[in-house]
Amino acid sequence: MIKILDRYFELSYSHEVIQEKVKEVAARLNKDYEGMNPVMVCILNGAFMFASDLVRELTFQPEILFAKFSSYEGMSTTGHVRELIGVNANIQARDVIIVEDIVDTGTTMYNVLPQFLNKGAKSVKICTFLQKPECLTVPLKVDYCAMEIPNAFIVGYGLDYNGMGRNYRDIYTVVEKAENQE
Ligand code: IMP
Numbered sequence: 023m024i025k026i027l028d029r030y031f032e033l034s035y036s037h038e039v040i041q042e043k044v045k046e047v048a049a050r051l052n053k054d055y056e057g058m059n060p061v062m063v064c065i066l067n068g069a070f071m072f073a074s075d076l077v078r079e080l081t082f083q084p085e086i087l088f089a090k091f092s093s094y095e096g097m098s099t100t101g102h103v104r105e106l107i108g109v110n111a112n113i114q115a116r117d118v119i120i121v122e123d124i125v126d127t128g129t130t131m132y133n134v135l136p137q138f139l140n141k142g143a144k145s146v147k148i149c150t151f152l153q154k155p156e157c158l159t160v161p162l163k164v165d166y167c168a169m170e171i172p173n174a175f176i177v178g179y180g181l182d183y184n185g186m187g188r189n190y191r192d193i194y195t196v197v198e199k200a201e202n203q204e
Contacts, residue, residue: 024194026187031177031194035169040179040193041075043168047149048079050166051119055082060117061143063109065134066090067188068123071180072151072168076121084119087111091134103133114142119166123180124152128162135162151179 023032062084064073077086090107118138125131131148138146149166154173177183178190187194 023197024190026177026183029183030197031183031187032197033192034171034176034195035179035193037191040191043151044072044075045079047151047166047168048076051076051149052079052081055080055084055117055119057082058117059083059085060119061085061087061109061111061113062119062121063087063089063138064121065123065130066107068180068182069121069151071188071191072123073121076149085111085116089134091130093130103130105137109141113138115144118143118146120146120148122148122150124154124176125150125162125164125167126154126157128158128160128164131164132160132162152176 023030059082062073062077064070064086066088067090073086077084087109088107089105089109092104092106120131120134120138122131125148135146135148147165148163150164151168153164153167153170155170156173175183175196176193177187178193180188181193182188
């Protein structure tokens with residue numbers, strides 16, 4: 023059990039399990055993109071750790087870019103997602119793979135995907151490390167998913183709780199505080 027800020031988290035997925043899942047999804051990409059040079063866009067902040075493990079398993083040569091989008095605010099799940107750091111490279115007629123940490127409601131990816139298509143990309147696929155399938159609220163097609171998980175808040179492997187916990191190499195799930203804990 024670990025404590026981050028005011029919450030306790032217990033180990034759910036070890037580094038070893040994570041690395042196996044990364045290799046599995048990389049193998050799928052290696053098959054589908056063999057001999058190609060797609061643009062891989064790592065979505066900041068959360069996907070930095072997954073992207074760095076993933077690209078080291080690839081046997082094709084991608085161009086690696088980074089982008090950052092604002093999270094939606096308030097109660098709206100269909101609101102506009104604003105681009106904070108955009109891709110500078112010309113992605114006209116390029117095959118794009120969006121590398122994301124987790125698809126929860128799907129709102130972020132659902133809004134981000136058309137932005138790449140509008141820039142003239144030939145194809146845009148989503149590669150997420152995690153997905154909580156029961157939380158999806160939009161008709162989003164996730165092309166590559168390393169691991170499906172239940173609906174619970176997690177941290178580690180790039181994912182944060184109020185900005186903390188991204189550095190853990192394992193993934194932890196929030197637990198309710200026990201009686202004898204503060
Ligand atoms: P969506 O737009 O609802 O699909 O949410 C996607 C974003 O929410 C992810 O990129 C994460 O930044 C964040 N997120 C969703 N679930 C979790 C979680 O369990 N832990 C940490 N961040 C999460």
